[in-house]
Amino acid sequence: MPPAAAIGNFPQEKRTTVPHITAGLRRRARRVRFALAAIAVAGSLGCAPSFALDVPALKAQIGAVLDQSYPELDALYKDLHRHPELSFQEIETARRLAAEMRRLGFEVTEGVGKTGIVAILRNGPGPMVLVRTELDALPMEEKTGLPYASRSKAVWNGKETFVAHSCGHDIHMAAWVGTAKALVATKAQWHGTLMFVGQPAEEGGHGARRMLEDGLFTRFGKPDAGFALHVGPGPYGEIGYRPGVFSSSADSLQIGFHGKGAHGSMPSASIDPVVMASRFVLDVQTVVSREKDAGAFGVVTIGAIQGGTAANIIPDNVVVRGTVRSYEEDVRRKLHAGIVRTAKAVADMAGAPEPDIRITDDYNAVINDDALTARTAEVFQAAFGDKVKRRPTPTPASEDYSDFVMAGVPSLYFGLGALDPRDIAAARKAGKPVPVNHSPFFAPVPEPTIRTAVEAMSLAVLNVLQ
Secondary structure (H helix, E strand, O other): OOOOOOOOOOOHHHEEEHHHHHHHHHHHHHHHHHHHHHHHHHHHHHOOOOOOOOHHHHHHHHHHHHHHHHHHHHHHHHHHHHOOOOOOOOHHHHHHHHHHHHHOOOEEEEEEOOOEEEEEEEEOOOOEEEEEEEOOOEOOOOOOOOOOOOOOEEEEOOEEEEOEOOOOHHHHHHHHHHHHHHHHHOHHHOOEEEEEEEEOOOOOOOHHHHHHHOOHHHHHOOOOEEEEEEEEEEEOOOEEEOOEEOEOEEEEEEEEEEOEOEEOOOHHHOEOHHHHHHHHHHHOHHHHHHHOOOOOOEEEEEEEEEOOOOOOEEOOEEEEEEEEEEOOHHHHHHHHHHHHHHHHHHHHHOOOOOOEEEEEEEEOOOEEOHHHHHHHHHHHHHHHHHHEEEOOOOEOOOOOOHHHHHOOOOEEEEEEEEEOHHHHHHHHHOOOOOOOOOOOOOOOOHHHHHHHHHHHHHHHHHHHOO
């Protein structure tokens, strides 16, 4: 789950240029309204007044499956952790998961959306339920010191880099396989179809979109409900959920300011793009602090400014790159419009040509279906008690599982703690930060995290397939 869009990664086919930003935002708003309407209709799937599961008995049954299969899941997790692969390079990862699912009796199709996999298991008439995991890792070095730490390297954007599962997708994959094992073991107690999706390129590569463009729902059927999860830096054993907006939308911005170069001792002979970029970085924050509702979440962060070659040369051009986050579509539109207006005004004040502005539509907000969330939360609370927390606010991170939601699949995306509670308490007592996702020190505790993930996801799916 990228906390920020990858700097410098602006896929050409997804760029929204300045003349089309307004039209693009209108189209996106229409898609949001359409998706919400579809979710409201499909949400009737979750409107049962009470769950029909014997939750304690089923949890015990799933626990027995885990007691038997956990050594295999642990080996799978550690192998995936040691051998991570980057977005759209997940060849061996996909092959490994496909083999696991075939052994369980699923019909598996590989190469969906380039490196994605789809595993189908039919068990009589009933709903189709999607369970998604991500496959990809991050271009960064792991520094956990774990005996199974990754030392893998790969080529990314033309350069060799370390690769690590520092977002926790390896935990997700192990839990995904574990959930499949649990559901196969309980086939006598549910009816319907399982669609297990191994999605590539969640980390800024639009893998969900690529799978949809490759006919995911036209080739394999459109699910009646969908589930996904993500681990985070909370205590293992805890589950976090939230109806409605769960995560932020995320967009990338890239602005090229064009000036006139000159000697550093003669700035009057220049039109200085460094000054323009600096002014923009400051002025654009007034869009956040003075134009949007103070109570609404919205962030414009500039993560890179690139220009110039030497201390005594004023360059011709400077490029500014950043990320835009929000929960609500009207805030998103306001931020986009403010970025464009501010960049143009900065250039105009400097007497410079109009800047090149690209705002890339990366991720929509993940919107959980209210009815499905309420129905599943009831089961979670029966199974895990006070370990289940309703989150008061969405997470500022972003996720392309939203593309499946926008395609009309009523969904619940929930979170799991992954760290030792004692380590969290010790860090807080010492005033030290707890390693979070995308930190080189992020190290989930495998067994309690995977077991909770399998139990929660299995119960969520079983609750729909009654």
